[in-house]
Amino acid sequence: MTTAPSRPEELLLPAAVAGADAATVSLPADFGAEKAAWAFVDATLERWRRTALAPRVHTAVGELVANALEHGLAGVNEEPFPHPLVVTVLADGPDLLCAVFDPGTGLPRPAAGHGLRMVEAASDAWGWTVPGPWGKGVWTALTRTGAGPAPSTVRRLLLLTEVYTGHAHPRLVTAPASAKADGLLRPERTWR
Structure with missing residues (x-):
């Protein structure tokens, strides 16, 4: 990976970018997100002809966006750069990985509510990126094996993490199964 650029304007996203196996949208930082x-x-x-996955993806992405609005934007006093919120969907064969990037640097913490437990229930694996100067991402994988995202998908997410978080050496962390609701989640696996 390369050193992260110093806030170049060309990193700003158009409203949506889509390809054959990747799609990204930049969302406003409001409750319509x-x-x-x-x-x-x-x-x-x-x-992509994968509408059967919609209920699981809706649950996971809806909770991740709600958490980003509530926690990822907390304490951000100016317009977040390079994005307020970014949602990315990556496909690898029948597997999907969705990530929500926000400008917050706090790690996911199970709250008194049930949001992250809903993400866990809808996902085969989920986790977060180690925060960089521009924020972090929280991701969810829906896989045919239940073992987590494929290595090729991990590499793609690491590249997106570098772009959206400004982290020169991005890392992904997998949440442990049945995460405890009483504190910081401990990583089960870390990718670089």
């Missing part, structure tokens, strides 16, 4: 994320996911899954 969750509905916009669902519409984006629906359109992406429809284009």
